[in-house]
């Protein structure tokens with residue numbers, strides 16, 4: 001990966017740690033990388049543990065959560081950049097039972113809600129990519145957006161992560177179908193004040209573009225949905241990855257502000273053009 005210069009003055013609100021089992025580098029290295037790459041603040045958002053056996057392969061255990069909390073707090077020194085404490089929690093049917101009480105107890109600054117499975121199929125997992133060739137692509141997207149709508153309706157999350165993740169390997173619905181599926185979700189996000197993440201990890205994947213697409217971002221702008229930026233870093237050198245492109249995407253969609261979040265309260269900040 002080339003070590004491109006990132007535009008300054010943007011926070012990175014989607015960062016993992018090795019506790020998830022598929023990331024590398026310690027939290028101090030992530031902070032050092034953020035400083036050297038012009039990222040103004042960072043929010044660790046590792047994959048949330050689950051108490052019910054949901055996808056244990058990609059996350060810390062409930063027992064490891066206190067360690068996660070202490071690792072992040074070790075980096076919360078007076079030295080910039082500012083470090084925030086967050087989580088990327090999966091939405092799946094039944095998750096509410098646990099999350100409704102657990103999330104508010106953790107003093108998070110920011111909670112991303114993500115869907116990584118369609119009825120047990122890890123549709124964005126490279127080892128399950130072949131499944132795309134045998135399913136109804138549009139039907140799968142429809143089911144994904146149905147889950148995303150439930151995620152938003154739950155009111156448990158501050159922002160939606162990688163909104164159009166099913167495009168990762170290039171399998172897409174027709175444009176008109178995408179619009180019909182995405183708009184009800186965006187409408188509900190606007191109603192509830194839920195943010196949208198511009199996630200640059202797609203630039204590192206076969207689809208080679210950010211999540212969401214320029215088109216979805218323009219629908220989001222029309223609805224005044226606040227945006228934030230996330231690299232979805234699983235290595236220190238991925239911090240702030242592609243933020244120059246992400247900023248251009250936001251400005252082209254019409255955005256003049258992004259949000260920051262502390263103690264789960266959003267504040268709008270002007271984007272540096």
Ligand code: ZN
Pocket residue numbers: 016020022047234
């Ligand atoms: Zn991950």
Ligand code: FE
Pocket residue numbers: 088114116161162
């Ligand atoms: Fe994710």
Ligand code: FE
Pocket residue numbers: 014016088232
């Ligand atoms: Fe992530």
Ligand code: ZN
Pocket residue numbers: 088114161162232
């Ligand atoms: Zn992610």
